Amino acid sequence: KELSSSQIRQMYLDFFKSKGHAIEPSSSLVPKDDPSLLWINSGVATMKKYFSGQVVPENPRMTSSQKSIRTNDIENVGKTARHHTLFEMLGNFSVGDYFKKEAITWAWELLTSPDWFAWDPDKLYMTVYPKDTDAKADWEAAGVAPDHIIAVEDNFWDIGEGPSGPDSEIFYDRGQAFNNLADDDPENYPGGENERYLEVWNIVFSQFNHEPDGTYKPLPRKNIDTGMGLERAVSIFQNAKTNFETDLFLPIIEKTAELSDGKTYGENQEDDVAFKVIADHARAITFAIGDGAMPSNEGRGYVIRRLIRRAIVNGQKLGIQGAFLDQLVPVVGKIMRSYYPDVLKQADYIAKIIRSEEDRFGETLDGGLNLLNSVIADLKKQGGTQIDGADAFKLYDTYGFPVELTEEYADDQGITVDQAGFKAEMQKQKDRARNARGKQTAMGLQHDLLINVKTPSEYVGYTQLTTESAMTE
Numbered sequence: 001k002e003l004s005s006s007q008i009r010q011m012y013l014d015f016f017k018s019k020g021h022a023i024e025p026s027s028s029l030v031p032k033d034d035p036s037l038l039w040i041n042s043g044v045a046t047m048k049k050y051f052s053g054q055v056v057p058e059n060p061r062m063t064s065s066q067k068s069i070r071t072n073d074i075e076n077v078g079k080t081a082r083h084h085t086l087f088e089m090l091g092n093f094s095v096g097d098y099f100k101k102e103a104i105t106w107a108w109e110l111l112t113s114p115d116w117f118a119w120d121p122d123k124l125y126m127t128v129y130p131k132d133t134d135a136k137a138d139w140e141a142a143g144v145a146p147d148h149i150i151a152v153e154d155n156f157w158d159i160g161e162g163p164s165g166p167d168s169e170i171f172y173d174r175g176q177a178f179n180n181l182a183d184d185d186p187e188n189y190p191g192g193e194n195e196r197y198l199e200v201w202n203i204v205f206s207q208f209n210h211e212p213d214g215t216y217k218p219l220p221r222k223n224i225d226t227g228m229g230l231e232r233a234v235s236i237f238q239n240a241k242t243n244f245e246t247d248l249f250l251p252i253i254e255k256t257a258e259l260s261d262g263k264t265y266g267e268n269q270e271d272d273v274a275f276k277v278i279a280d281h282a283r284a285i286t287f288a289i290g291d292g293a294m295p296s297n298e299g300r301g302y303v304i305r306r307l308i309r310r311a312i313v314n315g316q317k318l319g320i321q322g323a324f325l326d327q328l329v330p331v332v333g334k335i336m337r338s339y340y341p342d343v344l345k346q347a348d349y350i351a352k353i354i355r356s357e358e359d360r361f362g363e364t365l366d367g368g369l370n371l372l373n374s375v376i377a378d379l380k381k382q383g384g385t386q387i388d389g390a391d392a393f394k395l396y397d398t399y400g401f402p403v404e405l406t407e408e409y410a411d412d413q414g415i416t417v418d419q420a421g422f423k424a425e426m427q428k429q430k431d432r433a434r435n436a437r438g439k440q441t442a443m444g445l446q447h448d449l450l451i452n453v454k455t456p457s458e459y460v461g462y463t464q465l466t467t468e469s470a471m472t473e
């Protein structure tokens, strides 16, 4: 069946509605009352209050399509077929109501019934936690062939404090033609790092609470929490090579091609990565700003800044001169308007914020790229392989290049960045500021705080800590 992304999202929600679930709207990307998270990064992240028992939901069965941001996947974007910074997670949730048997039986029905997804059962593989013999039995009872059920040791979902338990992941065999690995590569199995077996859905049987002291306490009432990446499901329905050749991304890519120096998508791999990065980041920054986050030098704002600047540098690779990301905002708004009508309504506002950030970076971009290119050229001449901390810091401090951006740009040319040296330069700047502060007390303290939050290594650490510990890899 060739369905649109809107129809696929709706089909998922309708299926679970038919099983007694309440359809919940997508929550803001900016977490409410949850200092442990920088961004909402999954459907369940919005449901913690129900799973912890703090709030009792009107209906213990809920379903949603939740916009999510994962900063730990930034570097995967464009390189893998399946990773985004912003994506939608379809999910069904049971708060102490149904458990494993129903979750598994319904998942199989949704995926394979001719009335619903109608996917070929032969293409589907389920992974289970080795000790979870119930899950294996339930999949077999639902109709899965035993040789399509695979025990995988790390199928245990843990988001730090909160609900946790064994999980079962569903993989779709896209065929060897889609693979980046040889047929006989040891990683070539469902759950391995390959492009043949696409992970589409994770079903978590949360039966424990991960306590603040690190122990696991059995929950008096067990929960179900699931997550299916909409973009990945769409790539299967639309028989797309990657998530990007779908109706969710192609219009953004086409608009970018129009703005480029005569480039077209699908001609060479390097340009295609740039197109994908831009399309991905355009969506993420549009939604993040639409939800009230703003570019800045710390926390969430630093993530937005980093995404915008990375997209701009990728635009340069396509020969795009001057601001352009602002023009992608209404394209994103139109693609998403059936489910997120607010984005198109806010498009002018969002575009203005992005435009001013582009203009600001535009002032130092050429200087920064000149410096970076000449540093790299000098290194190559001298047979060096590493940009020193002082140069990386100058690029950051004077030219607004996030150190991750410098690193990625250099990496394309086989050169690394001296991270420790960069951090040392950052520390020196802090110390200079502290000394200059002298005897001022109240003002000085405030200044010091500001300088502190300007340390990119700190936000990155924070970002990675919060999002990476929130995931089962």
Ligand code: ATP
Binding pocket: 070, 073, 082, 083, 084, 085, 086, 087, 089, 199, 200, 201, 202, 227, 228, 229, 230, 231, 232, 471, 472, 473
């Ligand atoms: P992967 O192994 O592919 O990185 P994951 O195991 O980290 O995925 P989960 O934490 O299990 O992902 O999230 C549930 C579902 O959300 C995944 O099965 C996938 O369909 C989707 N998903 C996760 N991360 C991303 C992402 N960065 N971009 C798009 N979809 C994603």
Ligand code: MG
Binding pocket: 169, 199, 202, 472
């Ligand atoms: Mg997973």
Ligand code: MG
Binding pocket: 199, 472, 473
């Ligand atoms: Mg995974």
Ligand code: MG
Binding pocket: 471, 473
């Ligand atoms: Mg992942």
